[in-house]
Amino acid sequence: MDLIKATQLTKSFKEHQVIKCLNVKIEKGKTIALIGPNGAGKSTTIGLLLGLIPPTSGTINHWCEHFKEKVGVQLQATPFFEGFTVEENLQLFASFYHIKLDQVKLEEKLKAFDLLAMRKKNATHLSIGQQKRLAIAVTTLHNPELVILDEPTAGLDPQAQKKIRDMLLELKGKGMTIMFSSHDMAEVTKIADVVIFLSQGEIIAQGAPADLLHAHNVDHLEALFFQLI
């Protein structure tokens, strides 16, 4: 089953066409990695798929009418409500999804994302790694069917990257459908079932990592990236 199916999608900002005839589908249970150089259109694609950005042309079909209740999103900037602590942000987002987060559930969530010690800290004062963990905690609050993460490990040190990677693998293990954008080819190799290469708003290759490597006669995704881009 396709959770999201985008057909012939284009997006222009004034004269500049940033997305050119994109056909993307997010299959239930799969982990899809969106990769490409800076400015390739990854964040715009995510915005289009979520309905945050209206397309210039093309269609996007979501698997259910109230898909917002079943999707969790981490945006690249990991924004949080200003002046709110870590636990207040979790409680606030929980209320957006009509979830009652009692103390037990709240502490479970904080523990699961290694945020218990900083629960009373202003969320905007956290380190980048902590903010990313909080963003993913917010993303998964309502146990969504689909999780979309825009560069979840960008700007993190190797230890923090590993923590996020482990979290993604845990979500994958639970059977969640995941779409994430990344520049880290090792991460993509470890996590993704399907890889979509995007360049200048166009898909230049997509498929299972092993199939792509075989088809292009390369050993690893980084080599394929340099070959394609």
Added chain:
Amino acid sequence: MKKIFTLTLKTTMRDMYLLFWSILLPVIGLVIVRYFFDHVSESLYLIGGIVGVSVLMYAFMTTSFHILSQRKRGVFQLLHITPMPLWKYIVSTSMARAITAILSGVCIIVIGLLMFQDRISFKTFMLFIPVFFLAAISYVILSFFVSSLAKSEGQMSLVANIITMPMIFLSNAFYSLESAPKMIQTLQVVNPYQWFINGLHAAINIDLSSYFISMALLIGFALLSSLLALGTFKYE
């Protein structure tokens, strides 16, 4: 909605900016008038004027900058992809901010009364609260609209000043406009800040007909602000 309201109220109450801008500055104003001017007549009107400015500044200025900052951070984009309807978010946060504005207004009144060794009746005090609430909620909701007009803090400052300064100066919060040119008097009649001041003055004089006219005008202004806020809201 209840959770959004309580959490917003909690965070606004511990905002140190609130203390400085909305309570301390008006109190400094009261101190200056009380101790540096020889004769102050009608101190209740003066306190009313200063409280009015404080409520306007907190409800409108502080909220406008806060909303702009949230928008620039991308918080509203996240809100957009949740099932939370926009109107519920605006109403809940506006209520919380209006309550905070009322509390800061009440603090200034109490300090002002102590300073001028004046007193108000319980009836006047009770009549003040709904006027504060309606004015504060109108200005908070209006700030959602106004913050959509600005792209940066610099623009926000300009737009906010363009709106608040004429509102204050075209009112009789601190001086009478009886001998002002006809055009100024006409503008005063359609000034939402004047409706707020009229409500406060009517509460002081316990003039109920004037009080309810001000309340009706403020309700109309709140509804108009709501339509503008919902119609123009920008998620990013």
